[in-house]
Amino acid sequence: MLNIRIEKTQNPKPIPGEDNPLKFGTIFTDHMFIMNYETGKGWHDPRIVEYQPIVLEPSAMVFHYGQEMFEGLKAYRTDEGNVLLFRPDKNAERAMNTNRRICIPEIPAEDFVQAVKELVAVDNAWIPTRPGTSLYIRPFIIATDPFLGVRPSDTYQFIVICSPVGAYYPEGLNPVKIWIEDDYVRAVKGGIGEAKTGGNYVASLAAQVKAHDEGYSQVLWLDGVERKYIEEVGAMNIFFKINGTVVTPKLNGSILPGVTRNSVIELCKHWGLPVEERKVSVDELVEAAKTGALEECWGSGTAAVISPVGHLRFEDNVMQIKDGGIGEVSQKLYDTITGIQLGKVKDEFGWTVQVK
Known part of the structure; x- marks a missing residue:
C-alpha cells in the first residue's frame, strides 16, 4: 500500500457551476498525483500536490522517443452522494500490459487504483452531477531521462490528473457519422496497436482531419495488412448488430482491448443476445447495409460510453443504418x-x- 503524502493547495480554483457546458478535457481540478521511478530504487515518493506545470529537461526521452502511456477512466457521484469508479482494476490491468509492451516499469494494480481513489477523494467536490457529466481521470507515465539515445529510460513519472467533463462528442447520444479509412493505417499486429500510448493516436490525426473536413466525427480503421477487415474507431471500439447477432472485431494485437468493450460483451451475453468476436470485412458491412441486415452500429469507450452510429462511409458508398437513429440495443x-x-x-x- 502506498504511503501517499498530501499537500493541499492554498489557492483553490473556482469549481464550474452546474450550468457550465463542460467542454471535454479543458478544465482541470486543484490537485494531481505524482510518483517517481528510478532504476535501482523503484517507484517512490507518491504524493498529491497542487495541479501545476511539469518541469522537464528539453532532452527528456519522452519528447524524442515517445516512451509514454496513458489511461482513462471516470468517477461519478450517485444521488446518495457516494463517489463511484467503474472497473478501475481493468484500467490498471491494461496499463500494466501497455507498460510491458513499451518497456516502462510496472506499477502494482492495487497501487494504481489507490492513487486514483485518493486523488478523486481529495478533489471530489469537482465531480459534476448534471446528467451526462462525470469526472474524467487521466493516469499517465512519461520517460524523464535527459538523454538522447534509443533505449528505455531509467527514470519516469507516474502522474494522475482529473477533469470535470460533459459529452465527448458534441452530438451527445445522437448518432454520429463515421468515415471508414482506406488510405492511412493506424496499427499492425506485432506493433503497439493494443497498447494505450500516444503514438497510436498521433498516427490517426491525418485521417481524422480528412474525415472532419468531410463532415464525419471519427475514423473507422481497417487492418494494416490486407486493408479489408474492420478494426476500431479512433477513440472507440466498434460493434455491429447483423441479423440479430452482435458482432465486434476480435482482438488481434492491433486493437485496443477496451474496458467498455468488455462490459458491452458481458452485458449482451447476460441478456441472451448472440455475440461474435470475429473478423468483419468492410465488404460484409457494405453488403449487410445494402440488404438491411445491418440493424445497428455503435462505438464503445470510456469517454463516450456508448455512441450510436447513424451513417458509415466507405469510399463513395454512404451507408445509413436503418433510419439513422438510435438503435434499441x-x-x-x-x-x-x-x-x-x-x-x-x-x-x-x-x-x-466506492471511493467515499
Missing part, C-alpha cells in the same frame, strides 16, 4: 452502463468501486 447498453456507473441500476457484476 445501443440505447439499452447506454442506459444500463451509465445507470450502473451512477448507482441507479443494480450492479450485478461487481464493476463499481
Whole structure:
C-alpha cells in the first residue's frame, strides 16, 4: 500500500457551476498525483500536490522517443452522494500490459487504483452531477531521462490528473457519422496497436482531419495488412448488430482491448443476445447495409460510453443504418452502463468501486 503524502493547495480554483457546458478535457481540478521511478530504487515518493506545470529537461526521452502511456477512466457521484469508479482494476490491468509492451516499469494494480481513489477523494467536490457529466481521470507515465539515445529510460513519472467533463462528442447520444479509412493505417499486429500510448493516436490525426473536413466525427480503421477487415474507431471500439447477432472485431494485437468493450460483451451475453468476436470485412458491412441486415452500429469507450452510429462511409458508398437513429440495443447498453456507473441500476457484476 502506498504511503501517499498530501499537500493541499492554498489557492483553490473556482469549481464550474452546474450550468457550465463542460467542454471535454479543458478544465482541470486543484490537485494531481505524482510518483517517481528510478532504476535501482523503484517507484517512490507518491504524493498529491497542487495541479501545476511539469518541469522537464528539453532532452527528456519522452519528447524524442515517445516512451509514454496513458489511461482513462471516470468517477461519478450517485444521488446518495457516494463517489463511484467503474472497473478501475481493468484500467490498471491494461496499463500494466501497455507498460510491458513499451518497456516502462510496472506499477502494482492495487497501487494504481489507490492513487486514483485518493486523488478523486481529495478533489471530489469537482465531480459534476448534471446528467451526462462525470469526472474524467487521466493516469499517465512519461520517460524523464535527459538523454538522447534509443533505449528505455531509467527514470519516469507516474502522474494522475482529473477533469470535470460533459459529452465527448458534441452530438451527445445522437448518432454520429463515421468515415471508414482506406488510405492511412493506424496499427499492425506485432506493433503497439493494443497498447494505450500516444503514438497510436498521433498516427490517426491525418485521417481524422480528412474525415472532419468531410463532415464525419471519427475514423473507422481497417487492418494494416490486407486493408479489408474492420478494426476500431479512433477513440472507440466498434460493434455491429447483423441479423440479430452482435458482432465486434476480435482482438488481434492491433486493437485496443477496451474496458467498455468488455462490459458491452458481458452485458449482451447476460441478456441472451448472440455475440461474435470475429473478423468483419468492410465488404460484409457494405453488403449487410445494402440488404438491411445491418440493424445497428455503435462505438464503445470510456469517454463516450456508448455512441450510436447513424451513417458509415466507405469510399463513395454512404451507408445509413436503418433510419439513422438510435438503435434499441445501443440505447439499452447506454442506459444500463451509465445507470450502473451512477448507482441507479443494480450492479450485478461487481464493476463499481466506492471511493467515499
